[in-house]
Amino acid sequence: MALKSLMAVTGVILVLFLLAHMYGNLMVFGGQQAFDEYSHHLRELGEPMLPHSGALWIIRVVLLASVLGHAYSAVALWSRAKKARGHRYAVTKSAQGASARYATQTMRWGGVVIVLFVVFHILHLTTNDIAPGGASTSPYERLVNGFQPEFWYVTLFYVLSVLAVGLHLRHGIWSALATLGANKAKRERPLHAASTLIAVVLTVGFLLGPLSVTFGLVE
Amino acid sequence: MNITLRVWRQKNSDAEGRMVTYKVEDVETDMSFLEMLDVLNEKLTTAGEDPVAFDHDCREGICGACGVVIDGVAHGPETTTTCQLHMRSFKDGDTITVEPWRAKAFPVLKDLVVDRGSFDRIIQAGGYISAPTGTAPDAHANPIPKADADRAFDAATCIGCGACVAACPNASGMLFTAAKVTHLGMLPQGQPERAARVVKMVNQHDEEDFGGCTNIGECAAVCPKGIPLDTISQLNKDLLGALASGNLD
Numbered sequence: 001m002a003l004k005s006l007m008a009v010t011g012v013i014l015v016l017f018l019l020a021h022m023y024g025n026l027m028v029f030g031g032q033q034a035f036d037e038y039s040h041h042l043r044e045l046g047e048p049m050l051p052h053s054g055a056l057w058i059i060r061v062v063l064l065a066s067v068l069g070h071a072y073s074a075v076a077l078w079s080r081a082k083k084a085r086g087h088r089y090a091v092t093k094s095a096q097g098a099s100a101r102y103a104t105q106t107m108r109w110g111g112v113v114i115v116l117f118v119v120f121h122i123l124h125l126t127t128n129d130i131a132p133g134g135a136s137t138s139p140y141e142r143l144v145n146g147f148q149p150e151f152w153y154v155t156l157f158y159v160l161s162v163l164a165v166g167l168h169l170r171h172g173i174w175s176a177l178a179t180l181g182a183n184k185a186k187r188e189r190p191l192h193a194a195s196t197l198i199a200v201v202l203t204v205g206f207l208l209g210p211l212s213v214t215f216g217l218v219e
Numbered sequence: 220m221n222i223t224l225r226v227w228r229q230k231n232s233d234a235e236g237r238m239v240t241y242k243v244e245d246v247e248t249d250m251s252f253l254e255m256l257d258v259l260n261e262k263l264t265t266a267g268e269d270p271v272a273f274d275h276d277c278r279e280g281i282c283g284a285c286g287v288v289i290d291g292v293a294h295g296p297e298t299t300t301t302c303q304l305h306m307r308s309f310k311d312g313d314t315i316t317v318e319p320w321r322a323k324a325f326p327v328l329k330d331l332v333v334d335r336g337s338f339d340r341i342i343q344a345g346g347y348i349s350a351p352t353g354t355a356p357d358a359h360a361n362p363i364p365k366a367d368a369d370r371a372f373d374a375a376t377c378i379g380c381g382a383c384v385a386a387c388p389n390a391s392g393m394l395f396t397a398a399k400v401t402h403l404g405m406l407p408q409g410q411p412e413r414a415a416r417v418v419k420m421v422n423q424h425d426e427e428d429f430g431g432c433t434n435i436g437e438c439a440a441v442c443p444k445g446i447p448l449d450t451i452s453q454l455n456k457d458l459l460g461a462l463a464s465g466n467l468d
Contacts, residue, residue: 001421001458004431077431081389084430086323090238091316093291095386095440104435175434181456185449
């Protein structure tokens with residue numbers, strides 16, 4: 001139970017981060033100046049009360065702790081579930097239907113994919129150690145360089161990863177709310193709908209930037 | 220109709236089990252699934268073989284004794300108990316796979332019979348009230364809002380068959396535990412022990428080696444009594460509240 005609450009609370013923190021992250025990403029449609037200034041302002045957040053990049057580092061530490069807590073509880077519940085089943089069934093079939101189970105069945109491996117993606121993503125656009133199309137001090141240029149049509153495989157990896165995030169959220173948001181006690185019979189459908197809606201908004205929001213670059217809408 | 224059955228056979232709890240294939244002929248569509256197994260067992264007994272052991276009692280869908288996994292779904296293709304599942308849900312010539320509930324907390328005793336004592340121990344941990352019962356009180360002595368009474372009753376229809384555990388990808392017994400917690404927690408008689416009950420029952424649930432709930436919903440989809448999934452959220456809410464209050468006696 002403590003594990004599940006940890007999973008739910010850290011999940012909620014990560015979803016809130018994703019919403020803020022998507023908001024920042026959409027600044028790309030305001031042009032290079034707006035995007036780069038937003039990025040710069042993130043580092044000035046809380047100044048002069050906090051040192052330069054202070055707020056950003058606090059957020060990063062909270063996020064890292066959330067990811068670690070989330071992963072720890074996932075692994076613990078995963079191993080518990082394996083032990084609890086014991087002997088496997090010869091035949092397994094979902095009573096809810098295979099399509100209803102798509103998101104739930106991809107939660108664990110999908111989570112692993114997302115972690116690998118996040119590592120790549122930070123090396124690419126934050127530290128710029130991986131720089132397809134050339135490194136730059138301008139976050140806007142890193143984005144535009146990285147998603148040029150000739151680096152279609154980078155874009156493809158992003159698209160697949162963002163879809164994995166979307167599926168993860170489709171079940172994750174609902175599950176976190178249910179674990180924290182928000183579900184009632186009458187609320188079940190609205191909660192599922194809200195979970196799907198947030199997942200779709202985030203998926204589309206995150207895909208818009210890179211795809212706009214690839215298809216030449218943002219240069 | 221003629222059916223091919225693949226059934227889990229296991230001599231006792233220590234023995235290795237295996238799937239055995241049987242042909243069952245002259246099955247009528249009006250037979251229940253258990254009656255079809257009776258036909259098989261008569262044939263096996265006549266041939267001097269050991270009949271397939273399975274749990275059953277009332278055969279009216281209210282006792283919770285029966286229950287096997289049929290073609291990968293607890294209680295089979297209809298949302299009901301195995302005894303109320305009829306052979307008209309299958310086609311002539313079908314091959315049907317029959318397995319016991321699979322959970323570490325439900326060890327197989329023989330063939331399709333599992334030991335569900337872990338459920339009893341969860342009930343013993345807190346699924347009771349300490350109010351003296353005596354004679355039935357006047358119906359209007361203790362007004363209970365209709366919505367609460369309905370919710371308690373819906374949860375109280377749980378027959379403890381264990382299909383929720385069998386169907387859960389995590390082999391969690393949370394829907395069963397939640398049904399009991401919601402049933403007693405909605406009524407005034409259940410209030411004195413409400414906080415302690417949920418903590419003790421969840422502790423016992425975890426000690427019995429059930430898995431953790433990840434809100435997938437397979438349990439509610441197979442539940443023959445339609446126990447709603449929101450009982451689990453009620454349990455979570457009560458548990459978080461109880462732990463926060465620290466008032467666990």
